[in-house]
Amino acid sequence: MVNILRMRLFGDKRDIKWGSYMKKVLIIYMLFFTCIITVCIAGSKFEQMDTNKDGKIDKKEFQGAASTRFKQYDKDNNGSLGKEEFNAKKDTNSDKEFEYMDANKDGKVNTKEFLDAASKRFDLYDINHDGYLSREEFYSQHAYPILRFYF
Ligand SMILES: [Ca+2]
Ligand SMILES: [Ca+2]
Ligand SMILES: [Ca+2]
Numbered sequence: 001m002v003n004i005l006r007m008r009l010f011g012d013k014r015d016i017k018w019g020s021y022m023k024k025v026l027i028i029y030m031l032f033f034t035c036i037i038t039v040c041i042a043g044s045k046f047e048q049m050d051t052n053k054d055g056k057i058d059k060k061e062f063q064g065a066a067s068t069r070f071k072q073y074d075k076d077n078n079g080s081l082g083k084e085e086f087n088a089k090k091d092t093n094s095d096k097e098f099e100y101m102d103a104n105k106d107g108k109v110n111t112k113e114f115l116d117a118a119s120k121r122f123d124l125y126d127i128n129h130d131g132y133l134s135r136e137e138f139y140s141q142h143a144y145p146i147l148r149f150y151f
Helices: 002-049 059-073 094-101 111-125 135-139 144-150
Strands: none
Touching: 002 059, 002 135, 059 111, 059 144, 094 111, 094 144, 111 144, 135 144
16 A cells, blocks of 8 residues: 555656656757747848858848838838837837937938948947958847847
């Protein structure tokens, strides 16, 4: 009787341990796949932007991507972005970036403000000031979360 009880207890404990172990494994797998997907999407964006295929992004290429992106944000096609157009995905950084873009602080971002901000961001993250964003500069943990608003 005591043995059966013990076995049950140990069995239960093992089940609980196994359960939490599986949870951890699942979480790790999910993180892993999220990373892979993020890298794939980022990778293809870099390739798309690098129109002359020299393995780096120059300002013209970046501005070209930003220009296309602006049109995607501008749902009502009036040449200006309201916060709700820009912040449709409700990202934590996007409010701050919107303020950054809105140079004249009228609560809207027009094409010029958007492209000027893209240009300033490009310069900021061109760490070695060679006029190009290398893969390393583009993917750096500081640059990518901000740059992605522009392409
Ligand atoms: Ca290029
Ligand atoms: Ca503005
Ligand atoms: Ca550079």
